[in-house]
Structures are given as structure tokens and as C-alpha cells.
Amino acid sequence: MEKEFNIIENYFNKAVKDIPLGIGDDGALIEKDNKNFYILSQDTLNVESHFLHDANPKNLGWKTLAVNVSDILAMGGNPKFALLSISIEKIKKPWLKNFSQGLFDCAKFYGVQLIGGDTSKGSLSFTLTIIGEVKKERALKRNGANSDEDIWITGDLGLASLGLALQNNSISLPSSVAKKSLSALHRPKPIKIDMSKINFLFTCAIDISDGLIPDIQHILKSSQIGANIFCKNLPVPSWIKKNDNYDYALYGGEDYQLILTSAKNNQEKIKKIATKYNLKLSIIGATNKSKVLKLFDVNGKIIKKIKKGFTHFA
Ligand code: ADP
Numbered sequence: 524m525e526k527e528f529n530i531i532e533n534y535f536n537k538a539v540k541d542i543p544l545g546i547g548d549d550g551a552l553i554e555k556d557n558k559n560f561y562i563l564s565q566d567t568l569n570v571e572s573h574f575l576h577d578a579n580p581k582n583l584g585w586k587t588l589a590v591n592v593s594d595i596l597a598m599g600g601n602p603k604f605a606l607l608s609i610s611i612e613k614i615k616k617p618w619l620k621n622f623s624q625g626l627f628d629c630a631k632f633y634g635v636q637l638i639g640g641d642t643s644k645g646s647l648s649f650t651l652t653i654i655g656e657v658k659k660e661r662a663l664k665r666n667g668a669n670s671d672e673d674i675w676i677t678g679d680l681g682l683a684s685l686g687l688a689l690q691n692n693s694i695s696l697p698s699s700v701a702k703k704s705l706s707a708l709h710r711p712k713p714i715k716i717d718m719s720k721i722n723f724l725f726t727c728a729i730d731i732s733d734g735l736i737p738d739i740q741h742i743l744k745s746s747q748i749g750a751n752i753f754c755k756n757l758p759v760p761s762w763i764k765k766n767d768n769y770d771y772a773l774y775g776g777e778d779y780q781l782i783l784t785s786a787k788n789n790q791e792k793i794k795k796i797a798t799k800y801n802l803k804l805s806i807i808g809a810t811n812k813s814k815v816l817k818l819f820d821v822n823g824k825i826i827k828k829i830k831k832g833f834t835h836f837a
């Protein structure tokens with residue numbers, strides 16, 4: 524992680540003017556009108572680094588958009604438009620048909636319209652720029668968290684990294700877990716909700732792409748606070764519980780779920796809204812003034828060594 528963040532810091536993070544938020548969050552904010560911001564974000568999937576040569580094109584199309592939708596939700600907004608840049612080695616009609624199908628399935632599901640892009644010859648790679656919208660006062664930035672707030676998580680953690688381990692033949696899983704894990708890896712499903720129904724209840728959000736722990740560290744650093752996280756509260760598949768192997772959920776990455784923070788007196792409201800919109804939301808810990816992250820195992824014992832998560836250029 525350090526390495527890729529160093530590259531951004533050293534070469535690309537220059538001061539910008541006249542925009543509300545530039546580099547350093549899940550998306551940048553620019554003014555749309557008096558009341559709203561546009562949110563802009565971009566993510567790339569490269570062959571070999573992010574997916575195998577023979578990966579299912581329908582899943583690739585879905586994932587190319589879904590990982591970007593995730594960043595818009597992480598800013599508290601709703602995704603609207605996308606531009607797709609695709610680089611392919613040669614034209615294979617069935618492959619393109621399936622990729623397009625997966626992409627538009629995802630676009631329909633999250634209400635996104637493809638409005639532009641680029642097509643070129645080269646190693647298989649997909650870059651998608653996404654544009655979303657959020658009411659100005661509702662944008663959820665990484666620096667918005669306060670001490671003594673609950674830390675919430677949407678959905679389940681660890682499935683995608685179990686899927687990756689399975690794909691790499693480094694574990695074996697019962698078939699039901701295997702199916703769910705591979706689906707989480709290849710067809711990530713960020714929450715589907717109109718974010719205006721929930722964003723006012725939270726102070727901060729980030730999506731989990733590198734892993735729960737590395738991603739929560741971004742919140743702590745930006746908001747200048749600390750946190751206690753409890754493994755016993757993590758929403759994980761029963762396989763992780765049974766095998767007491769929480770590393771998949773802590774450091775695995777690619778969950779594309781949201782970490783959110785909220786004042787403790789919002790608990791009942793959040794639970795009600797979660798039920799109303801059929802959202803899975805769990806409290807996994809709380810923030811504090813300490814500026815340190817403390818992690819507790821299932822028995823409540825402190826985990827002394829906190830590892831790093833996924834990093835490009837490791
Ligand atoms: P995320 O995991 O949320 O997609 P990243 O870790 O990819 O975010 O990027 C962190 C921040 O750095 C984001 O604000 C992103 O827009 C910015 N960023 C990444 N690469 C570059 C680059 N080459 N030039 C400018 N900004 C970049």
C-alpha cells in the first residue's frame with residue numbers, strides 16, 4: 524500500500540484550486556449547482572494484476588462498473604454516468620457481447636448510464652470513470668468521523684478474499700462457501716440503495732477495496748482519531764468463524780462494502796432504516812480520541828501485531 528500511495532503523493536498530488544475536494548478520498552467533489560456536488564472517481568482492472576486471462580467476460584463487465592459504483596456510495600452519493608475505456612488485444616465477438624452484457628446488467632441495477640469512453644488495442648484493461656451526485660451537506664468524506672462514534676459495516680466481510688485464495692488453490696472450501704466466495708470476488712455487489720435515505724445518519728464513509736484494516740486506517744488518519752475493532756462483531760461467513768481465521772476479513776480486500784461512522788445515539792434510527800431498506804448493517808467497534816487502532820480477537824484479547832493489507836508494487 525505504502526508504495527502506491529507514495530507514487531500518488533510524490534508525483535500527482537499537487538494543490539488544486541476552486542474545487543471542494545480533490546485527491547485523497549474515494550471520489551473528488553466538484554460543484555454541480557447551489558445544492559449539489561458531482562462526485563468523480565476512476566478505477567482500472569488490468570489482466571494479470573486484477574483478473575486472469577480467461578476470466579468470465581460477463582463478470583468482468585459487471586465488476587468494472589461495480590467497483591466504481593462502490594466509490595460513489597462511499598462519498599454518500601448516487602452513481603449516475605460512466606465513461607469506459609477498454610483496451611483489448613483482438614476482437615472476439617462473443618467475448619465483447621458478454622462483457623457488454625455484464626456491464627449493462629450492472630448499469631441497470633445501479634441506475635448508471637454509459638455516456639462515453641475510448642477503445643484501443645493493447646493488453647486487456649478496463650478503466651471506468653464514474654460520475655455521481657450528492658447533496659452538498661451530505662457528502663461523506665474520510666475526514667468526517669469524530670471520536671466516540673460507532674463504526675458500522677455493510678454486508679459481509681472476507682468472502683472475496685476467500686474466493687481469491689480458492690482461485691489460487693491455497694485453501695479448500697465446502698462447496699456452498701466456495702460458490703459464494705467466488706461470486707463475491709468476480710461479481711462484487713456494493714449495497715443498492717438511494718444513498719439520500721441513509722447518508723444523513725453518518726459522518727464519514729470509505730469503501731473496502733484494500734481490506735478492512737488498511738481502509739479504516741485511512742479514516743483514522745484523515746479524521747485524526749483512533750478506534751477499537753472487535754473480531755467477534757465482524758459479519759463474516761461461518762467458515763471464518765469455525766476456522767478462527769479472521770485475516771481474510773481483516774486484510775483481504777475487494778469486499779466493496781462500506782465502513783461508516785455515526786454518533787451512538789443514531790443506533791436505533793440506523794437499525795430501523797436498515798430493516799426498512801433490507802440492508803445488512805453491523806457495528807464492529809467504536810472510534811476514540813487515542814489516534815491508535817486497537818484490534819481485539821474473538822476472545823476479546825488484544826491482537827498485538829496489526830498487518831498491512833493489499834498493495835500494488837509490493
Ligand atoms: P480508491 O481505493 O478509493 O479507489 P485509490 O487508493 O485508488 O482510491 O486512490 C487514492 C486517491 O488517490 C484517490 O483520491 C484517487 O483519485 C487518487 N489517485 C490515484 N491515482 C492517481 C493518479 N495517478 N493521479 C492522481 N490522483 C490519483
Ligand code: MG
Binds near residue numbers: 730
Ligand atoms: Mg474507495
